Amino acid sequence: MKWNSPGNELETEYLKISDKYENKKIYIYGAGIVGGRVFDSVSSLTDWEVAGFFDKDSSKKSYKGIPVYHRSQMSEILKNYPDSMILLGLLDSLGKKIKDEIAKECGISSQRCVLYEEFIRYEFPVIMLCKYEKVFLDTVTMIVTERCTLRCKKCSIMLPYFKSIKEFPFEKLKKEADAFFHMVDFVGNYTLTGGEPLLNKELPQIVEYIGQNYRDKVGSFQFITNGMLSPNEELLLLIKKYDIAIQVSDYTKAVPSIKDKVLENIKKYREHGINVDFLCNAEWVDFGFESVEHDMSEEQLIAFFDYCRTRCRGYVDGKIRYCINAYFAAKALEKEEDDNNFFDIINLEQNMEQKRMLVEFDLGYNKDGYLSMCKHCNGTCEINKHFIEVGEQWENH
Ligand code: SF4
Ligand code: SF4
Numbered sequence: 001m002k003w004n005s006p007g008n009e010l011e012t013e014y015l016k017i018s019d020k021y022e023n024k025k026i027y028i029y030g031a032g033i034v035g036g037r038v039f040d041s042v043s044s045l046t047d048w049e050v051a052g053f054f055d056k057d058s059s060k061k062s063y064k065g066i067p068v069y070h071r072s073q074m075s076e077i078l079k080n081y082p083d084s085m086i087l088l089g090l091l092d093s094l095g096k097k098i099k100d101e102i103a104k105e106c107g108i109s110s111q112r113c114v115l116y117e118e119f120i121r122y123e124f125p126v127i128m129l130c131k132y133e134k135v136f137l138d139t140v141t142m143i144v145t146e147r148c149t150l151r152c153k154k155c156s157i158m159l160p161y162f163k164s165i166k167e168f169p170f171e172k173l174k175k176e177a178d179a180f181f182h183m184v185d186f187v188g189n190y191t192l193t194g195g196e197p198l199l200n201k202e203l204p205q206i207v208e209y210i211g212q213n214y215r216d217k218v219g220s221f222q223f224i225t226n227g228m229l230s231p232n233e234e235l236l237l238l239i240k241k242y243d244i245a246i247q248v249s250d251y252t253k254a255v256p257s258i259k260d261k262v263l264e265n266i267k268k269y270r271e272h273g274i275n276v277d278f279l280c281n282a283e284w285v286d287f288g289f290e291s292v293e294h295d296m297s298e299e300q301l302i303a304f305f306d307y308c309r310t311r312c313r314g315y316v317d318g319k320i321r322y323c324i325n326a327y328f329a330a331k332a333l334e335k336e337e338d339d340n341n342f343f344d345i346i347n348l349e350q351n352m353e354q355k356r357m358l359v360e361f362d363l364g365y366n367k368d369g370y371l372s373m374c375k376h377c378n379g380t381c382e383i384n385k386h387f388i389e390v391g392e393q394w395e396n397h
Contacts, residue, residue, distance in 0.1 A: 002369035014130035035089020139189035158332035170202035211242030227262035254391035289329035305370035310380035318346025326373035
């Protein structure tokens with residue numbers, strides 16, 4: 001979207017939803033990770049009454065300190081509270097189906113049931129800003145190294161193509177974390193990654209610093225790793241202490257020689273009671289930055305950017321990049337950085353106007369309404385059908 005009036009774009013939108021959740025009982029459907037993320041965000045920033053979760057698993061009785069009601073009780077409960085709202089704590093791929101089922105089963109208007117993406121990526125940040133003057137961001141990834149133990153031909157950040165590698169020492173990352181959390185009241189998902197994050201030898205210090213100072217401003221705190229490096233005891237204890245989830249991307253089909261090590265490391269995390277996801281079913285797409293040349297008008301580029309709605313915010317050098325893939329691709333291809341793609345947190349004065357602009361930027365506003373790299377891109381994973389082999393390596397890896 002094109003920024004017509006930076007700092008004032010959201011008021012009209014807010015008026016349409018201003019009383020949607022006020023003074024209403026809120027229920028969350030799905031007592032799992034996504035539902036928990038919704039709960040953490042709402043309970044950290046608002047005084048809304050979250051009255052309970054609904055779930056189809058009858059063994060769940062309580063979650064996050066509030067009751068979990070079985071799905072079969074839903075109709076009765078909603079009948080007693082005709083003003084209540086249901087937030088879907090499920091990814092939209094499943095949530096859309098459940099939303100229709102709930103409306104039918106309980107005989108309620110589907111408007112009382114709100115999809116996760118619509119809520120967490122749009123309505124909640126707008127309400128938080130316009131009513132509570134708080135900055136809520138859905139998801140941000142902090143880059144802690146540009147080094148990696150693999151050399152994937154189609155690395156989504158084109159890391160093997162970099163001509164120079166930047167260092168990310170603890171003191172620099174500490175200052176950037178301070179600037180970020182000074183500006184942001186709550187982030188649903190804060191990820192540390194690279195490259196391979198365990199290659200940053202100061203990772204334990206970074207984790208300790210963010211955990212100790214800002215853990216209460218983060219919903220899910222996580223690492224994304226390729227699993228090849230063993231975490232030492234110090235790091236394992238910190239991961240456990242600050243409830244960090246580990247996402248291990250699976251490269252073992254493309255690089256079978258790493259399989260034993262990766263499985264051994266996953267076991268190590270689990271033995272320490274750490275929550276690990278082994279992402280075996282991930283699909284990769286080719287962004288196409290080095291070869292695509294769209295012949296699109298200005299209007300078409302704006303529409304393409306709005307349709308893409310990438311979630312891949314990256315935090316590097318004190319600037320939030322709207323599309324981290326576009327940022328790194330520009331670096332790899334030695335193109336000039338696009339000022340539509342970043343919001344400078346560390347060098348700007350931190351005041352309410354900047355906070356309003358940050359939320360607008362995160363919702364997809366910028367000067368041109370698109371990024372220069374959109375002209376050379378097939379789009380983010382959700383809209384891109386150019387599937388490729390996961391983790392294919394340059395020879396002599
Ligand atoms: S593991 Fe592959 S895709 Fe991930 S950062 Fe390293 S080179 Fe890139
Ligand atoms: S179209 Fe490509 S470059 Fe543009 S925002 Fe989406 S992923 Fe980034």
